[in-house]
Amino acid sequence: MLRKILCAALLIVAPASAAPQTEKLLSTDKTVTGQPIVSPDHPTVLATMLTFQPGDKTVVHKHAYPHYGYMLEGVLTLTNVETGKVFEIKAGEFLVEMQNTAHYGENRGKVPVKILIVDSVPEGVTSNAVPVQP
Numbered sequence: 586m587l588r589k590i591l592c593a594a595l596l597i598v599a600p601a602s603a604a605p606q607t608e609k610l611l612s613t614d615k616t617v618t619g620q621p622i623v624s625p626d627h628p629t630v631l632a633t634m635l636t637f638q639p640g641d642k643t644v645v646h647k648h649a650y651p652h653y654g655y656m657l658e659g660v661l662t663l664t665n666v667e668t669g670k671v672f673e674i675k676a677g678e679f680l681v682e683m684q685n686t687a688h689y690g691e692n693r694g695k696v697p698v699k700i701l702i703v704d705s706v707p708e709g710v711t712s713n714a715v716p717v718q719p
Contacts, residue, residue: 610679637692659698
């Protein structure tokens with residue numbers, strides 16, 4: 586009997602499992618340049634891990650569909666070729682890249698940049714980066 590009472594007492598005073606912690610990173614309906622986010626009908630999700638070594642730079646390109654990024658490490662510099670505006674995205678930040686706007690990304694820092702990219706594209710599309718001739 587004493588054993589049952591002790592077990593019941595332990596259950597009462599034992600801390601419950603902690604709930605997972607959540608941190609809102611971003612809530613928006615606009616891209617980094619203020620454009621509305623336009624998603625395709627019946628989208629397919631593509632998830633990619635990108636790593637930029639120091640000095641790495643993408644070609645000038647556009648995204649026809651929503652292109653989201655979560656910065657895991659480093660600082661990515663994005664340059665809007667059409668306006669010249671420069672954006673710096675740091676580790677821990679979430680980004681909604683510009684759509685249908687020529688731009689490029691580069692790592693101007695001394696450490697690698699790691700980004701988790703999520704694209705929302707129509708079925709059958711395998712890439713959301715379209716190179717643009719300068």
